[in-house]
Amino acid sequence: MTSSYLSVALGPVRLANPIATASGTFGYGLEFADVLDLSSIGALFTKGLSLQPHEGNAPPRICETPSGMLNAIGLQNVGIETFLREKLPLLAAAGATVFANIWGDEEEEYVEIARALSGAPGLAGIELNISCPNVRKGGMLFGNSPEATASLVGKVRKATDAPLVVKLSPNAPDLVESARAARGAGADVLSLVNTFVGMAVDPETGAPRISFGTGGLSGPAIRPLAVRMVHQVHRALPDAPLWGIGGIETLSDVLEFMAVGASAVQVGTANFRDPGVSARLVRELDAWCAERSIAARDLIGRTP
Amino acid sequence: MRDIKARVTSRTDHAPGLFSLHCSAPDLAAGVRAGQFAMIGVEGRSRPFLRRAFSVADVDRHAGTVEFLVKVVGVGTACLSALVPGEEVALLAPLGNAFTASDLARGDRVAIVAGGVGVAPFPLLLRELGSRGVVADLFFGGRSAPDLAYRAKISPLVTGAEKDATDDGTAGEPGRVTDLLARTLGGGGGYRRVYACGPTPMFRSLARVLDGKGIAAEFSTEAPMGCGFGVCLACVLPKPGGGFLVSCQEGPILAPSAVDWSRCR
Numbered sequence: 336m337t338s339s340y341l342s343v344a345l346g347p348v349r350l351a352n353p354i355a356t357a358s359g360t361f362g363y364g365l366e367f368a369d370v371l372d373l374s375s376i377g378a379l380f381t382k383g384l385s386l387q388p389h390e391g392n393a394p395p396r397i398c399e400t401p402s403g404m405l406n407a408i409g410l411q412n413v414g415i416e417t418f419l420r421e422k423l424p425l426l427a428a429a430g431a432t433v434f435a436n437i438w439g440d441e442e443e444e445y446v447e448i449a450r451a452l453s454g455a456p457g458l459a460g461i462e463l464n465i466s467c468p469n470v471r472k473g474g475m476l477f478g479n480s481p482e483a484t485a486s487l488v489g490k491v492r493k494a495t496d497a498p499l500v501v502k503l504s505p506n507a508p509d510l511v512e513s514a515r516a517a518r519g520a521g522a523d524v525l526s527l528v529n530t531f532v533g534m535a536v537d538p539e540t541g542a543p544r545i546s547f548g549t550g551g552l553s554g555p556a557i558r559p560l561a562v563r564m565v566h567q568v569h570r571a572l573p574d575a576p577l578w579g580i581g582g583i584e585t586l587s588d589v590l591e592f593m594a595v596g597a598s599a600v601q602v603g604t605a606n607f608r609d610p611g612v613s614a615r616l617v618r619e620l621d622a623w624c625a626e627r628s629i630a631a632r633d634l635i636g637r638t639p
Numbered sequence: 640m641r642d643i644k645a646r647v648t649s650r651t652d653h654a655p656g657l658f659s660l661h662c663s664a665p666d667l668a669a670g671v672r673a674g675q676f677a678m679i680g681v682e683g684r685s686r687p688f689l690r691r692a693f694s695v696a697d698v699d700r701h702a703g704t705v706e707f708l709v710k711v712v713g714v715g716t717a718c719l720s721a722l723v724p725g726e727e728v729a730l731l732a733p734l735g736n737a738f739t740a741s742d743l744a745r746g747d748r749v750a751i752v753a754g755g756v757g758v759a760p761f762p763l764l765l766r767e768l769g770s771r772g773v774v775a776d777l778f779f780g781g782r783s784a785p786d787l788a789y790r791a792k793i794s795p796l797v798t799g800a801e802k803d804a805t806d807d808g809t810a811g812e813p814g815r816v817t818d819l820l821a822r823t824l825g826g827g828g829g830y831r832r833v834y835a836c837g838p839t840p841m842f843r844s845l846a847r848v849l850d851g852k853g854i855a856a857e858f859s860t861e862a863p864m865g866c867g868f869g870v871c872l873a874c875v876l877p878k879p880g881g882g883f884l885v886s887c888q889e890g891p892i893l894a895p896s897a898v899d900w901s902r903c904r
Contacts, residue, residue: 411875
């Protein structure tokens with residue numbers, strides 16, 4: 336939806352509106368075409384892509400928890416070749432603003448993927464996933480130390496001119512330091528947060544409910560934690576454009592994240608239970624802003 | 640798929656904790672094919688977080704309603720159990736692929752194997768088979784007699800023989816429904832196709848029973864689903880030789896050979 340009330344900028348990224356959909360909760364976007372217009376949302380983030388197709392973890396992979404869920408999918412994906420050949424052209428034709436979320440076991444894999452994606456027609460930018468808790472190697476390991484974060488982001492930055500988003504882990508020992516490291520190494524935008532490492536166990540057998548043992552907690556259960564983290568990073572790094580993520584389901588959740596410093600938001604787990612939710616939030620935010628004659632960009636960072 | 644707001648029109652109790660929910664959804668009733676499913680969500684404070692997957696059991700095209708068979712096993716199904724006529728549910732539907740029946744002709748014989756609440760997708764299939772003049776035998780198994788309480792609804796749709804088995808012998812023959820089928824196949828059977836829906840152990844033993852018999856089979860698989868339309872990638876089943884298929888997207892109706900049953904929990 337194009338409305339002067341809704342456009343926002345995150346560094347080099349210009350969005351028609353601040354409502355995006357989070358990686359891992361929106362497939363490759365095309366799955367949603369029956370229930371929403373992909374061009375109406377601000378942006379979509381693909382399932383985490385790797386150099387080669389990846390099969391993911393053994394089931395069971397998810398478990399419902401109070402106001403949310405645990406998952407350990409393990410980054411199952413089609414690989415960048417298939418994405419570029421079969422998914423991106425259709426997304427571009429549908430008018431979607433597409434960010435490719437990417438991950439690897441080693442720094443070199445991230446670099447190679449970033450190179451392969453650079454200049455791909457229809458791609459708005461790249462999001463580095465350094466925060467997935469559900470793979471044995473790579474993923475969150477890069478996000479757990481500011482040094483590893485800086486090293487990886489720096490190398491990917493050199494490899495691509497595409498707008499670079501870095502998705503941070505709430506499980507990092509010091510989120511502000513991770514954010515500072517990513518920005519210092521050339522990240523244009525920070526996404527926060529990914530899922531929190533959690534666990535659920537069958538009380539009868541004592542066995543973990545997810546085959547991986549632990550999983551990433553998402554959904555409204557994590558919202559106050561994510562709001563606090565966005566606020567904290569925004570206070571420490573007021574110039575860093577932030578994409579807020581964590582249990583967003585309603586317009587008031589969007590306004591809350593923007594108030595604490597997010598320039599845009601990503602709707603995640605809510606897409607599973609309500610596939611039309613992101614497009615509806617765009618309409619609701621539009622109406623809310625129009626009613627008050629206020630621009631969405633003026634809603635950012637109002638919380639002291 | 641569409642996200643349909645549907646009113647509950649009525650509820651039919653079959654046994655304690657086993658009931659049918661009828662919802663008004665004329666377009667779905669007109670278009671859904673046997674074997675497809677819906678993700679059902681309930682609004683309100685105490686709702687479970689995710690929707691739950693249910694086969695469309697039957698439709699009444701004249702009344703514009705669809706039927707779902709529900710067994711209360713956890714918070715999601717307990718929430719559905721608390722619904723009263725007039726309340727609204729959200730149906731993401733139709734989802735998944737359908738049973739194949741269009742290649743069958745008058746006089747063909749098929750077997751349907753149902754384990755407990757796995758009988759759910761078969762009223763609609765039986766209607767289609769019946770309209771084609773196909774003779775369908777129903778093999779219905781459960782732990783105990785109450786698990787077969789849906790028989791009152793489904794029996795009138797069965798055009799062939801009905802054979803029951805229960806683990807405790809309280810209805811039909813004592814033992815497993817797959818053993819019943821194995822004995823029938825031993826005597827010939829002459830089935831063009833076997834359709835099955837039930838728990839994983841039933842699929843595992845049925846796949847063994849059918850192995851090498853040269854009978855086409857379609858299993859309505861079930862794996863815990865988060866979304867129902869291929870996005871969350873929770874409902875995966877192991878493939879022979881490695882890797883996974885996504886039950887909601889590539890199924891739920893699958894050939895037994897598509898799944899490595901020995902690696903299913």
